[in-house]
Amino acid sequence: MRTFILYSRKARTDNRFKIEDLIESGGRMDVVCSCIVSSLWLSHRTREDTNFFVVLNGSPNPPVTIWFNGSKLLKVYVDEKTNAKWIKNLLSFKFNKKWKEISGTKISRKSFQEVLKELNGKIYVLHEKGTPIQDVKVEKNPIFIIGDQIGLPSEEERFALRYGEKISLGKKVYLACSCISILNWICDERGI
Amino acid sequence: MRTFILYSRKARTDNRFKIEDLIESGGRMDVVCSCIVSSLWLSHRTREDTNFFVVLNGSPNPPVTIWFNGSKLLKVYVDEKTNAKWIKNLLSFKFNKKWKEISGTKISRKSFQEVLKELNGKIYVLHEKGTPIQDVKVEKNPIFIIGDQIGLPSEEERFALRYGEKISLGKKVYLACSCISILNWICDERGI
Numbered sequence: 001m002r003t004f005i006l007y008s009r010k011a012r013t014d015n016r017f018k019i020e021d022l023i024e025s026g027g028r029m030d031v032v033c034s035c036i037v038s039s040l041w042l043s044h045r046t047r048e049d050t051n052f053f054v055v056l057n058g059s060p061n062p063p064v065t066i067w068f069n070g071s072k073l074l075k076v077y078v079d080e081k082t083n084a085k086w087i088k089n090l091l092s093f094k095f096n097k098k099w100k101e102i103s104g105t106k107i108s109r110k111s112f113q114e115v116l117k118e119l120n121g122k123i124y125v126l127h128e129k130g131t132p133i134q135d136v137k138v139e140k141n142p143i144f145i146i147g148d149q150i151g152l153p154s155e156e157e158r159f160a161l162r163y164g165e166k167i168s169l170g171k172k173v174y175l176a177c178s179c180i181s182i183l184n185w186i187c188d189e190r191g192i
Numbered sequence: 193m194r195t196f197i198l199y200s201r202k203a204r205t206d207n208r209f210k211i212e213d214l215i216e217s218g219g220r221m222d223v224v225c226s227c228i229v230s231s232l233w234l235s236h237r238t239r240e241d242t243n244f245f246v247v248l249n250g251s252p253n254p255p256v257t258i259w260f261n262g263s264k265l266l267k268v269y270v271d272e273k274t275n276a277k278w279i280k281n282l283l284s285f286k287f288n289k290k291w292k293e294i295s296g297t298k299i300s301r302k303s304f305q306e307v308l309k310e311l312n313g314k315i316y317v318l319h320e321k322g323t324p325i326q327d328v329k330v331e332k333n334p335i336f337i338i339g340d341q342i343g344l345p346s347e348e349e350r351f352a353l354r355y356g357e358k359i360s361l362g363k364k365v366y367l368a369c370s371c372i373s374i375l376n377w378i379c380d381e382r383g384i
Contacts, residue, residue, distance in 0.1 A: 034229070079226075177229075
């Protein structure tokens, strides 16, 4: 499996955001939704070999982690708005530190570090100062960690780097969803 | 300049679509909006060296072409919904075969072929059976042509190929917005 983890500092952790205003009321829930699409969608079909986790750290009750598993997901959409509706629905359930599965998607109150501890695979943290991806031999079952528009907090970055390494896509800084599209393509090309 | 042209078979050519339903009522206007983002946005800033054209061929009065010029655009947004609102606004103006400029964005009733005739640069048509991009020397001022979720009509493809060549991103078929993110990254890496 290929895994993407998006760390969102501000995305709302209850269902009290407006689908019509994902940027402000959702704490950039638009970023989360565009990353779901670029992680899990090819043209006309989803990627069965890919996991997408998003750790929501916004108000009122962080953290919340949502896990879309490409091998079993039933509810994932190709547009931002419908994915946002599904997240809003997930956040209306009661759940705790354990994964709760709702129509194929899992949700819990696990933190970024708790999620990382559950996963097996080499960790790659996307970072402007990382090794150029062209010079990195990406191992099988890679776990790519991506910050949102603000970036990864230093404490979380340090934790991830205990088990991983920094990689870079070059001198330009790309949108999170573009990073994921590029990484997916690179892995496809390399047969990872 | 780097240029992307999206050919949309079904995207609506008047403003009578619902922002809340870009897929059905907009004729996959969601695809158009996600391609605007992946063409023109880096993290925190837009690409000044990039043009994005979309040719809308849906009801009721095709074709309509909208031209976002990265070197002068004033109205472009990082989320699907706000871009859709801007397109809806543009489509409410009166315009004809000539470019009409509205707050930096241009709109006209030009067809795909008419737009192509106005542009200078080598044309690359994205196609499953094209030459792998790794084996293609992409020239300066490239014009990349991308079909929507259905693909390019054969007549338009033949026209574009008179002046261009087919290129491929590999065996998988990607979303149009992912294709654009990948092509932007490849051009960035190659310094084109």
